[in-house]
Amino acid sequence: MSKFSLKGRVALVTGGARGCGFAFAQGLAEAGADVAIFDVIPPSPALAQLTVDHGVRTKAYTVDVTSIASLKTGFDAFKVDFGGNLDIVVACAGVNKNVELLDTTEEDFDRLFGVNCKGVYFTAQMAAKQMIENGTKCGSIILVASMASYIAIRSQRSSAYCGTKGAVKAMVAPMAAEMNKYGIRVNSTLWWMEV
Template sequence: MAALPLKGRVAVITGGARGIGLAFCQGLAEAGADIAIFDIISPSPAFKMISTEYSVRTKSYEVDVTSLSSLEAGFASVAADFDGKLDIFVACAGINKMVEFLSTTEADLDHLLNVNIKGVYFGAQLAAKAMISSATTCGSIILVASIASYITIRSLSQPAYCGTKGAVRALVAPMAAELSKHGIRVNSISPGYVKTEMTAPFPHMLEVWKGEIMNGRLAEPDDLKGACVFLASDASRYCTGSDILVDGGVTKW
């Protein structure tokens, strides 16, 4: 337990304004980390309460992860506002688009690639540079993949989305190998079906999904907090290049 606290560390979470990203913010703050979020939407009231509830510093930045210049400005602001520190980066910003393979347009694919791959790639790259610059001794980069990188989502047609999440998981090991000499670990989390704003448009699918899950329920965003805190903390100091499935057993059943 002594390896889990994150007091004094600074975390940047993309897509932290709501959903899984917000849950990661809450978990990291509960462990003592100061929190900065990058998002194109305004943070929810729950984010605004984190600072008071956990006695940590928090700040939100309007950042478009598909724009390298926007990401660069965001990291520059974090460096100015958090004393040049960065220890934890969580790439959680992502989108989904339900479009069949034969109907996918160039615009559909470009949008998914820009958010789910380009945003993750350059977000992690800039975070790594910031960690190296700040000489952190506990750098941890966490990418958010998906069960869609393991299995076909039988109930919905989304091959382009599955491809982007597969790419995210494939990035982890080579990034980890390159950054190991800088003392930075890189891992990923693959969530299963989670009740968030992204799944809200599909209420008719909830019972179908429940039937596919070993433990018979969809995850709440809070169910993923433990994996994020573990990977951010010294408790996982020997974990790098790995993926943690948090899926209720759906990929094994």
């Protein structure tokens, strides 16, 4: 793992209390990064175990990524707790609702786009601002998209969800072009499932 060491780096994962968000947090901790998570739900006890197992610092913050005020409060607290350091962000907070086009309500649509697009976008923005402020020259922002942005997943009836992940995918290249001059990479990762 030494080739992939993140020792001395600080990472933040949204949606990190469970699921793939926690898996990202776990992988970052295994590589030696200190890890903070933002989520609307309490963290798994396994978060504290990362400190024991890997000798890294971990901390959880209650943050709703659909709220700019909540994100700002979270970033402000995180900045104080981690001395302004931020090297890696994984914008993983996301939701889905198995609802077909003909049955999707405005409330469904707004919730999906609020978490999956607005939350990702403003997480990336606030993270980039903090990275620029702290002078990082090797920042990394990872936006979690989905194969659902490319294909219809038969077991998943959610065209609105697919649209949110397509929007995330579309954000990556222009964000990367804008952040390159600051030494910040922006990439996406697409999770896969059998269709």
